[in-house]
Amino acid sequence: MWRKMPLLMTALMFGYAFLYGPIASLIVYSFNENRLVTVWSGFSTKWYAELLQNDQILGAAWLSVKIASVNASLAVILGTLAALALVRYKRFKGRQVMETMVTAPLVMPEVIIGLSLLLLFVAMERVLGWPEGRGQLTITIAHVTFSMAYVAVVVQSRLAHMDQSLEEAALDLGAKPRKVFFAITLPLITPALVAGWLLAFTLSMDDLVVASFVSGPGATTLPMVVYSSVRLGVSPQINALATIIVVTVSIAVAVAGVLMYRKEKRGI
Amino acid sequence: MAIEQLWGAGRMTPSTPKWLRGRTLIIGVPWLWLGLFFLLPFLFILKISLSEAALAQPPYLDLIREVSDGLMTIKLNFGNYLFLLEDPLYLQALWGSVKVATISTLLCLLLGYPMAYAIAKSPNHWRLPLLMLVILPFWTSFLIRVYAWIGILKNNGLLNQWLMSIGLIDTPLEIMHTPVAVYIGVVYSYLPFMVLPLYATLIRLDDTLLEAASDLGCKPWKQFLKITWPLSMPGVLAGAMLVFIPVMGEFVIPDLLGGPETLMIGKLMWTEFFSNKDWPLASALAAVLLCVLIIPFVLLRHYERRSEEVL
Numbered sequence: 001m002w003r004k005m006p007l008l009m010t011a012l013m014f015g016y017a018f019l020y021g022p023i024a025s026l027i028v029y030s031f032n033e034n035r036l037v038t039v040w041s042g043f044s045t046k047w048y049a050e051l052l053q054n055d056q057i058l059g060a061a062w063l064s065v066k067i068a069s070v071n072a073s074l075a076v077i078l079g080t081l082a083a084l085a086l087v088r089y090k091r092f093k094g095r096q097v098m099e100t101m102v103t104a105p106l107v108m109p110e111v112i113i114g115l116s117l118l119l120l121f122v123a124m125e126r127v128l129g130w131p132e133g134r135g136q137l138t139i140t141i142a143h144v145t146f147s148m149a150y151v152a153v154v155v156q157s158r159l160a161h162m163d164q165s166l167e168e169a170a171l172d173l174g175a176k177p178r179k180v181f182f183a184i185t186l187p188l189i190t191p192a193l194v195a196g197w198l199l200a201f202t203l204s205m206d207d208l209v210v211a212s213f214v215s216g217p218g219a220t221t222l223p224m225v226v227y228s229s230v231r232l233g234v235s236p237q238i239n240a241l242a243t244i245i246v247v248t249v250s251i252a253v254a255v256a257g258v259l260m261y262r263k264e265k266r267g268i
Numbered sequence: 269m270a271i272e273q274l275w276g277a278g279r280m281t282p283s284t285p286k287w288l289r290g291r292t293l294i295i296g297v298p299w300l301w302l303g304l305f306f307l308l309p310f311l312f313i314l315k316i317s318l319s320e321a322a323l324a325q326p327p328y329l330d331l332i333r334e335v336s337d338g339l340m341t342i343k344l345n346f347g348n349y350l351f352l353l354e355d356p357l358y359l360q361a362l363w364g365s366v367k368v369a370t371i372s373t374l375l376c377l378l379l380g381y382p383m384a385y386a387i388a389k390s391p392n393h394w395r396l397p398l399l400m401l402v403i404l405p406f407w408t409s410f411l412i413r414v415y416a417w418i419g420i421l422k423n424n425g426l427l428n429q430w431l432m433s434i435g436l437i438d439t440p441l442e443i444m445h446t447p448v449a450v451y452i453g454v455v456y457s458y459l460p461f462m463v464l465p466l467y468a469t470l471i472r473l474d475d476t477l478l479e480a481a482s483d484l485g486c487k488p489w490k491q492f493l494k495i496t497w498p499l500s501m502p503g504v505l506a507g508a509m510l511v512f513i514p515v516m517g518e519f520v521i522p523d524l525l526g527g528p529e530t531l532m533i534g535k536l537m538w539t540e541f542f543s544n545k546d547w548p549l550a551s552a553l554a555a556v557l558l559c560v561l562i563i564p565f566v567l568l569r570h571y572e573r574r575s576e577e578v579l
Binding site for chain 2: 005007008009011012014015016018019020021022023025026029036037038039078079081082084085088089092094097098099100101102103104105106107108109110111112113115116117119120122123141142144145148152177178198199202205206208209212213223226227230231233234238239241242245246249250253257261
């Protein structure tokens with residue numbers, strides 16, 4: 001392959017270097033003893049120790065994890081329903097609108113999503129008295145709204161490629177529709193649900209812009225803390241945090257990938 | 269067909285109320301959620317963009333006001349839109365966004381196309397891991413990946429240290445806070461969105477077409493121009509829109525990597541909203557941005573259907 005297409009392979013390698021170089025530099029310099037992040041002066045893990053004592057970051061991280069888990073679970077339910085509706089019902093009223101509403105959040109600039117939801121929440125609070133103030137709840141609602149679109153896309157492609165003969169066989173053998181769904185459809189789309197959950201979780205953990213708009217006093221998520229600290233310049237603690245995030249994500253993706261690959265191989 | 273029975277309401281007992289049947293719930297619940305939290309908010313953007321800013325909480329005046337008992341008036345204020353036209357800053361920002369989005373889309377294509385092509389042409393068992401490697405960075409924090417470039421690009425950063433140590437330059441290059449840094453950051457962050465749809469169309473390319481062409485004496489570069497490139501067009505356009513549309517409203521990258529020269533509409537909206545507390549003007553900006561994005565969005569929907577394939 002190298003011999004056949006040297007130019008192409010060079011482009012591929014350059015692409016990967018471009019994607020991973022910056023991440024590698026973050027990890028390497030998180031072990032730098034110097035306060036000036038990019039001036040190497042010796043190996044040290046002291047920034048990790050400092051990070052673990054930084055209550056502001058830890059508190060924000062915990063809030064983010066809470067929001068992200070609730071968000072991911074709700075997004076999987078709503079996204080799966082949306083995917084089922086779009087794949088299984090070819091014709092229904094409002095299908096076009098629903099298709100648009102499922103695609104649009106994937107590309108819609110975050111500043112627009114954030115601002116529009118904030119205006120909605122403000123108006124709702126004035127008219128209905130709910131949601132009272134802004135914080136964890138409003139951030140979660142906002143995150144579910146764009147995460148469920150991603151889940152829907154992932155589940156949709158799984159449903160579309162799924163072999164429907166198993167469902168048909170079960171129905172022919174007299175299983176009730178609900179039973180067929182839980183005994184056959186659901187296990188078949190589980191890999192997509194897991195991928196969708198993880199995707200929704202990371203999207204929520206990662207979101208700065210939408211959360212900044214719809215958050216209120218007292219609800220500061222991890223990206224908001226990182227952003228305000230990054231604005232002041234590079235900081236070794238952020239490098240340590242970045243390393244922890246990258247390593248966690250890589251492990252999670254690798255485990256999920258291997259599990260799904262095995263499942264696929266067993267022919268389930 | 270049996271499968272339709274499963275998903276239709278056919279098997280429900282007649283006594284089940286209509287709204288409780290599977291079909292209604294499956295369609296209705298996500299529809300309502302998206303309608304309420306995605307569609308409806310756009311109307312509020314429109315509404316607030318037509319209202320007047322005020323020193324109040326929330327900082328705008330209602331469109332509908334009671335003049336004297338029972339007499340209501342609706343006052344539409346187009347002043348925000350007129351202001352956007354009057355002050356050259358806003359048109360410049362719009363132009364800046366279009367420019368950054370267009371150029372970075374082309375750069376993503378230039379870098380992403382060979383990558384997608386190489387992955388599609390690599391041996392079977394290599395494809396999935398190679399593709400995963402493209403997607404993986406997308407799963408790690410966006411903010412932190414942009415942050416990584418600050419350490420690399422700043423005046424005493426890693427790039428300048430390296431270039432000076434090998435003697436290529438004497439004085440550090442000024443890259444941070446320039447448009448170049450913004451392009452690097454955008455291409456870096458959005459590259460996966462270009463590679464994935466490209467890969468999805470390239471992998472389905474029928475190799476026999478190329479074989480036939482080469483049997484008939486067609487040169488490789490001509491094969492590419494006449495066969496591969498036209499057939500991958502749906503992927504190219506889907507990828508281009510997946511990059512172009514979100515970059516138009518990008519805030520984080522121009523804010524952290526760009527300087528005063530990089531005017532972009534997303535950043536301006538953020539400033540109007542958070543620093544100037546001018547919600548109506550920020551809404552008017554959002555409405556303008558939305559209008560501009562409708563055309564590329566329709567294009568995206570069109571080509572997405574043709575290159576249907578995901579992550």
